[in-house]
Amino acid sequence: MEYTNNHTMLSDDDLDLEDELEADITGPSPFNLDDIPVVQEVDEDDAVPQEAIFDGLFLHQEGAPSDGPTWEQTPVSTVNLSSVERMFRVNDRSSAIKLLHRRVNLVLDTDLKLASDDPTLLWQGSKHFLDFILVVSGKIGLQAFLPKTISDHNFSVTLNLRLQCREFRPKFGKLGFDPTGSMMAIGDGQSAELWLGFSPVANVEDINIANDSPLLSEKHGDTRLSSVHYRIGVMFLACCLSQIPSMPVHVMYPYGPRTEFNEWKIEDATNVLDQRVIVLRLQDVLLLHRLIKIQYDDFVANAPPSWLKDGWLQQHIPISVACRYGQNQPIASNDQHALRVEARNWHHERDYTDIRYLSMAVATHISCMIVEDWVEVPINDILSIHDVVYNSPDPDVRRPVDLHSLPLRERETKKEINIYNEEGRRIPRFYGRSRVDGPKCGLLVNLETIPQLFSSYVTHDEHLDLDADILDLDEEQGAKIKVYPQAFLRKFGHLQSDSILPHFKTFIRKVQANIARGRRGRDRMDDSDDDDDDDDDVVNRNLIPPAIIATGCQFYNEVSHRIRPNAGLHEVQQGRITSTLSGAYARGTGKHVHSAIMHNCRLSLPHQRYNNAIKLDNVPRDLRLENIYILQLESIDPAKRNGMSIYLDVIVPLARAWSHPHVCDALRPHLAVFDPRVSPIHSLSY
Secondary structure, eight states, rough: OOOOGGOOOOTTOOOHHHHHHHHTOOOOOOOTOOOGGGGGGOOOOGSSSHHHHHHHHHOOOTTTOOOOOOOHHHEEEEEEEEHHHHHHHTTOHHHHHHHHSEEEEEEGGGGGEEEOOOOOOOEEEEEEEEEEEEEEEEEESGGGGOSSSSTTTTTTEEEOOOOOOOOOOOSSSSSSOOOOTTTEEEEETTTTEEEEEEEHHHHHHHHHHHHTTTTSOOOOOOOOOHHHHHHHHHHHHHHTTTTTTSOOOOBBTTTTTSSGGGGOOOHHBTTTTTTSSEEEEHHHHHHHHHHHHHHHHHHHHTTOOEEEEHHHHHHEEEEEEEEEEEEEEEEEESSHHHHHHHHHHHHHHHTTTTTEEEEEEEEEEEEEEEEEEEEEEOOHHHHHHHOOBBSOOTTTTOBBBOOOTTBBOOTTOOOOOEEETTTTTTSEEEEEETTOOOOEEEEEETTTTGGGGSSSOTTTTTTTTTOOOHHHHOOTOOOOEEEEEOTTTTEEEEESSSSSSSGGGGHHHHHHHHOOOOOGGOTTOOOOOOOOHHHHHHHHHSSSSSSSSEEEEEETTTHHHHEEESSTTGGGGHHHHHHHHGGGGTTTHHHHHHHHHHHHHHOOOOHHHHEEEEEEEOOOOOEEEEEEEEGGGEEEEGOOSSSHHHIIIHHHHHHHHHGGGGHHHHHHGGGGEEETOOTGGGGOOO
C-alpha cells in the first residue's frame, strides 16, 4: 500500500498537465514479490493476511475437518495437472467451466515431479546478478553521483527539475533518515535515478541517529516534497547552476519576486525550467557539487521569514542519493579476466570516501536439469587443479583423501562420494551430458518446509546461533516469512522474508572480518585474548556498528521476469476480463477505458498472451535467490572503502555463497523440482 500525507499535495502553480504526464509515475521499480496490481489494491484491513495463507498450507489439509463458511465445507475433489493440460490442448471449455462449480485441488502427476536428490539431476548455481543498488552520501553535496576520476569524456548527468510527481520507489535498503516528504528527483545519470534527499541535520551529523533510522522496508509516507519545499529545492539548484559559466541558467529573484509562495511561480524568478533537461559534463557536476557544499548555509541564512516559518529549511540538508534497479547485470564471473575487468569498473564508477550507505540486491540462479549420462572426470584433471582434496566441507572435521583409493559411488545408494577443495566447495567427480540448450527443470519452493531453514540454529555448526546484528533480526520474533503459492499448487511457490538464511552467517562473518575497521574487523568467534589491546580502546572499538547487514531475501522462479516487468503487472492478474464484463455500463472516461480493454481482449485473452510468452523451450525456469545487503561504509576500513574492494571482498563472496555445500545442501531438500515437460508456472495458462 502507498501512504500519502496531505502536506505533499502538488500545486497547480508548479506543474501543468504536460509536466505531470512526464513525471514517470509508472516508471521502473524494484521487483518485489509483495507488490500487487493497482487494479487489485484493497485497504489493508481487507487484504488476505499471510496467516490465512499459512492456515491453507498447514491446517486445512485434505480430509481435515472444517468449520468455515459453506464453500469451505464443500467436499474437495482432485484433478491431475495432466487433465487440466488436456482440457487446454483440446479446448474443452465445458469441462473447464465445470471445475469452477466445486472445490478442486490441483494434483501433480507423479511423473511430473522429481525428488530433489534424484541421481539424474545436475544442479548448478554459477550465475550471479546485481539487481538493485542504492547509494547514499553522508555529507551535503553530490558524492553519490561522482566517479573516481577527474576526467571522463563518456560521463554525463541529465538534470530534470520537472519531476515533482516522481515518488521514491525503493522498498529495500537504507537512507539514514525517514524519506517521508524528503525526496526530490533531479534527473538521471549512468543508468541510475538521481535524487536529493533532504535529511535532518541531526541524521547527517550523528551517525548513531542515522544508523537507528528505519529501513525502507518499513512503513513511511509519501516521499515527494511538498509544493513549497519543492520550490525551495528548485530555487537553490537554480542559484547554483546560474554560477556555472557554461550553463544557460539565470536567476532574477533567488527567493521569489513576492513574499508569499502563492503569489509567484518558479518561471517568474528563474529560467531554469525553460529547458526540459540540462545535460551536465563531469566538470559541470564537480563544480555544482562544490557550489552546493559552499553556498547552502548562506542560502538558508539569507532566506526571508516566509521561507523559514515552518523550520524545514533550517533543519534539513540536501544529500545525494543514486538508485538503480532492474538492471539484472551479471556479476562474479568465473572467468578471471572478466572478474578483474568488473572489479576495475567498480573501482572507477564511484568514489566511496563520503558514501555512508550502499544497499544492494545480490541474486543467484539455481538451475536443475536431467542428464542423459554421467562421465567420470579423470583423477589427474582434478589433481592438476587441487593440490589437496578433502572428504568434508567443514574445516573442523575434514580429512585429506586419496582419490586413487576413494570409490566414486556409495556401494548401496550408488550416489557420488563427494570431495571438497580448500574453501569447502564441492569438486565434481562426474560431469553430465545432456541435450545442448535443452529445457531445464522448473523450480519452486516447498512452502510447507522452507520455514525450517529460517530457524535460529544451524545444525551443521554448533557456533552458528543467530547473530541479530548481522542478520538485522529481532531475536524474540524471529524471521517473518511471506509465502506466495503459485499455479494453484498451494504448497509450492515463492517466498519473501525480512531476514536471510542463517546459513549465510559464516560467509557474512568472513566478509565482516575482512573489511571492517577496529574490533569488528576481527573474527568475533575467536575467543583468544590479545594482551596488547588496551581495555578502554577495546570498549570503544566494540561500539563500531557492523559493516554489513543482511535485511531480507526473496526466492522466486526466474520466469517471473519474462511474464511481468515487475511483480504487480502479471498479465493474468490485471482483471481485464472482469473489467470487460463489468464496464458495459460505464460512462464518460470509464467508457473509453472499457472500449480499450474490450479491444485488447478481442485481439487475445490474457491467458493466451501469457501462454505465448512462456511457450519457448528455453523459457527461464531457474530459481532466483535474492539477498538484500546494506553496507555501512563508515564502519569499513578506509583502505577497503573503494569500489574494487567492495566488489571483490563483499559482492563476489556473498554471491558465490549459494553454491557452497553448507547452503545449497541445506536448501535443496526444500525445493520442488518439476519435469522439463511442465513448468509449474505454465499450469496457470491451462
